[in-house]
Amino acid sequence: MICAKGSAGIGIGMNVLFPEWKNFGKEDMLDAMHNLGINVICVEFEAIHDRVNPEAEAKLDALIEEYLNKGDDSDAVFTFNYSPLISNVCKKHNVKYVAWVYDSPLVSLFSYTIINPCNHVYVFDRALADRFASEGITTVHYMPLAANVRRLDAMHVSPSGNGRGLAPEAVKRVSGDIAFVGSMYNEKHQLYERLSSMPDFAKGYLDGIIEAQMKVQGYFFMEEMLKGPVLEEMKKALDYKPNRDGVETPEYVYANYFLARKLAERERRHLLGMLAEELPDSRVNLYTHNPTPELPGVHNVGAVDYYNDMPYVFKCSRINLNISLRSIQTGIPLRCMDIMGAGGFLMSNYQADLLEHFIPGEDFVYYESDEDLISKCRYYLEHDEERRAIAANGHIKVAAAHTYEDRVRQMFM
Structure with a gap:
């Protein structure tokens, strides 16, 4: 035991x-x-x-x-x-x-x-x-979350005597110019689709706030927008009753579990498709479970194992994207720590907590709009030395203050 x-x-x-x-x-x-x-x-x-x-x-x-x-x-x-x-x-x-x-x-x-x-x-x-x-x-x-930098540093791209190296024939699968690892939230029977019986005015309203939230970084407003007739129509379509020991509101559940995931589906599909179209000479790799035929310019490589494969993606991809689920309002998603902990270059949407612990342009890079993402991806694909220096700085910061040992000390000792 x-x-x-x-x-x-x-x-x-x-x-x-x-x-x-x-x-x-x-x-x-x-x-x-x-x-x-x-x-x-x-x-x-x-x-x-x-x-x-x-x-x-x-x-x-x-x-x-x-x-x-x-x-x-x-x-x-x-x-x-x-x-x-x-x-x-x-x-x-x-x-x-x-x-x-x-x-x-x-x-x-x-x-x-x-x-x-x-x-x-x-x-x-x-x-x-x-x-x-x-x-x-x-x-x-x-x-904040953490990374096991010692384990990640031991995962070498070339074969090594410790048995944790990556064979040359496997390098191609994890290599590319731009990579995104994560769910596309395109599973069948997604929660949002269960609201399909709502009247057109309510569907239009929800679509409107999802589209508006896509354009706003750093402030999650969808929960406070669910009130009045629209909230009542959502309850009619699929009522939510709080747990017997819970004080969560229907607005919290609908915004975070229904709308935020639908937004993630639209946003991730849009951004990856846009990058493949605007940067046609760059290889955009997607590591996810489900097929994405709607993204013909994106190479869907399939899912990767969190411990054994994913760190190699971060090491071998020139740019690693983080596109946060919007229910994470200011926090640093685990994916960001994983990327920097592995020594990868992080390109993220704006998350306020990142700026509390890391310096943008020095340890990682964030984008503020579609145009900004395209521009910065193009720039860092053309400036390898600067990109590698930023990745190295992020790795140093994580190793110095964001390991699991750091968090155990803070929580237990």
């Missing part, structure tokens, strides 16, 4: 129970905890999304009794993302619960359990942290 036993370090003697599910970052987090001397007890826990599950609660009861010192602030339960169920169990046992959120949106944050005194919840979006603070909630804090 103990999946990472700590070596001698500043965390020696600390026990952390890690109910883990299928999430990014598990291996990197375990590596950091091990390096800092923390004893980690892992257990599979797919019930993290459940609000009530007596069997899962009993399992956690037994694990806490066996492995943790109740009431001792040095021991803790840790998860990626926030679980109201786990929070309630930790409250019962007087055990510290540390949750590091990397998903956005995450409706479980709006459970009334968020105020449980055992909670130490860290979100990567400054605007979201401020939203909770404005309501007097003291259990939610701002914490």
Whole structure:
């Protein structure tokens, strides 16, 4: 059951129970905890999304009794993302619960359990942290995401003796001028499509605010635009009722889960198609699960594995795009940390938190409009030395202050 036993370090003697599910970052987090001397007890826990599950609660009861010192602030339960169920169990046992959120949106944050005194919840979006603070909630804090730079640096493009090199024949698949790794949100039965029964005026209104939001960087206004007759029509088409322990509003759910994802589909399709058309001599690669026949000029390479393949894309692509899901209002998406941590050149839409930790034009580059994106991609494809210097600076900044070890120290020590 103990999946990472700590070596001698500043965390020696600390026990952390890690109910883990299928999430990014598990291996990197375990590596950091091990390096800092923390004893980690892992257990599979797919019930993290459940609000009530007596069997899962009993399992956690037994694990806490066996492995943790109740009431001792040095021991803790840790998860990626926030679980109201786990929070309630930790409250019962007087055990510290540390949750590091990397998903956005995450409706479980709006459970009334968020105020449980055992909670130490860290979100990567400054605007979201401020939203909770404005309501007097003291259990939610701002914490950027991270990269395992040591692991990423060991992934060499040329074959190496450590077995982690990339064979020459595999380099072509991960190489290109411009790359985007991520979902195109073009799956069938997308939530937005379930609103199809709305009258034309309501559909037109929603399309209008989606198109308007596409043109505005740095401010997410769709949630506040959902009110009156349009909101009532959305409820008629597909009613949303808050969780029994939740205080989330229908406006929050519709804006962040329905509209923001539809916007991402349109925006990503538009930007990638535009780059392929405006820069025809450049290879634009898309790494995603679903086919994209509507983008004939874009090379859809298929999905890549997060740990084993994706870092090579960032290392071998001259420009790596980040096109944020707009529900991330100011935060630095995990993809940005992944790119810079791997030593890749980051071209991102505007995200305010990026400017809090990195210098634009020195560590990364951001674009402000369609025309600006085309212009900057063309410029940096023609200025390799400058582009490589910016990528190197971003990598240095991440290695210096944004590793998993940095975050473990901040959260636990």
